[in-house]
Each structure stands twice: as structure tokens, then as C-alpha cells.
Amino acid sequence: MYLLAVFEAQSRKRSGVAGACPIPVSGGEISWKDLIVSEAKQNMQAKAPVTATQNRIRQVKSAIKRLADENLVLRNVGEPGNTFPLMLLHESGLAESEKRGYLIPEYYEGARTVVTLPVQFFTNGWVYVLKDSEIRMYLILRHLAARFSESHALHGVYLSERDREWLYGISRDVYEAHLALARFGLIQLVPNPLRHRDGKVVEFDNFLKKGGVIPPHRFWVVGDSPFFESPLGKVRRALLNHPPSRDQMRRRNG
Incomplete structure (x- = not known):
């Protein structure tokens, strides 16, 4: 989930602070539900039947919460009624009082601070x-x-x-x-x-x-x-x- 979020940010912006991720958790032409590949089964025998899609959405929300707990993202960013599911924060997972937005790496940054991967x-x-x-x-x-x-x-x-x-x-x-x-x-x-x-x-x-x-x-x-x-x-x-x-x-x- 985190690697995909970083890839999305670097694909959307070439420099500066990445800002909020515009991809919704579900719905729309592309959503995190479609981007995440994980085992999600339906449970129709439960008191409240759960479909595989609902389980996948739950997994995505759980992953975003875990990243937020590690101070790697902010959840539900934006205006009420028009929120984005997440916004990347600085990779170091800084404390609450020192949170900074994720900054797209510059081409000149060295190997000690940046690990590269091909698209x-x-x-x-x-x-x-x-x-x-x-x-x-x-x-x-x-x-x-x-x-x-x-x-x-x-x-x-x-x-x-x-x-x-x-x-x-x-x-x-x-x-x-x-x-x-x-x-x-x-x-x-x-x-x-x-x-x-x-x-x-x-x-x-x-x-x-x-x-x-x-x-x-x-x-x-x-x-x-x-x-x-x-x-x-x-x-x-x-x-x-x-x-x-x-x-x-x-x-x-x-």
C-alpha cells in the first residue's frame, strides 16, 4: 500500500510536496479497491453478510489506518464532503508536532537518501x-x-x-x-x-x-x-x- 501510494504521488507530480492523493478508496473509474491485490473472501453466512468487495475495502481502510498510526500518512484530508483518503507524510514518520508533507525526490539526490525503482x-x-x-x-x-x-x-x-x-x-x-x-x-x-x-x-x-x-x-x-x-x-x-x-x-x- 505504501509503495503504491509513493508511486502514485511521483507519477502525479514531478517536484514539490505531493499533497493529497485524489484516488478514492472505492467508486470512480480507478480506486484503491482496484489497485490493491489481496485475498478477500465473501462471508454470506455471517449475521451481517459481507461480500468480497466489502472485505477488500475494509483491508484498504485498515492499511491506511496502519500507515497513519506510523505517521506516514494523514487520513481523510480535505473539506467536509470532499475528502481525500490519504496524504503522504515525510518518510521518517515524524512525531505529531513535526509532521511534514511527502516531498517528491529531486533528480540530484544521492544514493544515501533515495532508493530508485523502475516504473x-x-x-x-x-x-x-x-x-x-x-x-x-x-x-x-x-x-x-x-x-x-x-x-x-x-x-x-x-x-x-x-x-x-x-x-x-x-x-x-x-x-x-x-x-x-x-x-x-x-x-x-x-x-x-x-x-x-x-x-x-x-x-x-x-x-x-x-x-x-x-x-x-x-x-x-x-x-x-x-x-x-x-x-x-x-x-x-x-x-x-x-x-x-x-x-x-x-x-x-x-
Whole structure:
């Protein structure tokens, strides 16, 4: 929801404060109900029957409320009777007394403050296909590749445990999303003679006994070209070729 709102703002304006989003939650030619892809089922057996459309609208409103709770948007902006569902605020989620409108990034802003994505990430549907964890990990790797462009070109970039926890605030499970990103062709794992193809260290026990330092995974971000086509074929092939293990299914069902 947040990425789509940012995309809408940057598509509508080229500079300055984004202002209120004119897209309604429902109704009209285009609405958030149509832009959000999520599982919404009908429940006609309830005391008050609920259709799938009503459930989708509830999900959209819930997402907007969550973003408002995080100080990332304002809800119901505008005059009474002519309100807009949301207005983006500054990305940092500033406190109530310091709220500022979302400012469209300028072309000259550097890699430390801006993470770029091609338009096709949205228009070809990648934003709907990738899981939240996969999107987060991919944005982090794009950020690192832009910040350390020379190192990225020569040796790839890596994410240390300290930076993973303190700089980007992601868990080990989110970090493991790099496996799916590689299968989808969005990144490449830099070959390392000390690791097997699945990432495990060669002769791990002996390696530790010798006092070896485990080298971090290094990654190359492929670039924008994978987004120029539909993700469905790539993702389908990757999932068929790499089905979840029994342990993964157990954790998912648990």
C-alpha cells in the first residue's frame, strides 16, 4: 500500500510536496479497491453478510489506518464532503508536532537518501508478486549497490549482521529472502569457493576449528531489465523448481 501510494504521488507530480492523493478508496473509474491485490473472501453466512468487495475495502481502510498510526500518512484530508483518503507524510514518520508533507525526490539526490525503482516494477506487476520480505531485502540491496557502486561492480555488496539489525532493522528471515530474489533473476549470488552453491560453508566444522572467519554472502543486483517483462513466468518456474522443504512447510503451517 505504501509503495503504491509513493508511486502514485511521483507519477502525479514531478517536484514539490505531493499533497493529497485524489484516488478514492472505492467508486470512480480507478480506486484503491482496484489497485490493491489481496485475498478477500465473501462471508454470506455471517449475521451481517459481507461480500468480497466489502472485505477488500475494509483491508484498504485498515492499511491506511496502519500507515497513519506510523505517521506516514494523514487520513481523510480535505473539506467536509470532499475528502481525500490519504496524504503522504515525510518518510521518517515524524512525531505529531513535526509532521511534514511527502516531498517528491529531486533528480540530484544521492544514493544515501533515495532508493530508485523502475516504473515497470509497478506497471508490470512485480509489486504484487513479491512478498513483503522480498521487497524489503531487494530495496536494501539496491540501496547498498548504489551507495557502494564501485565495490558492487567489482566484488558485489554484502550485509553484515550488525547493519542488518541496526541500520536496516530486518530479521534473519527477511535476509533469507535473497534466495528467492536470486531464483527470480533479480540478483546474483557472487561465487565463493568457501561456500557450497546453497550457501553453506564447505567443511564447516573443520573451518571453525582452524579459526576461519566465515565470509558474508556477496550479491550483484542485476539491474532494471528483469522488470521489463511480466514476473509470472519467472516466478512460476522458480517456485516449481524450488518447492518449499518439509521444515519450511511445518513452520508455515505452525
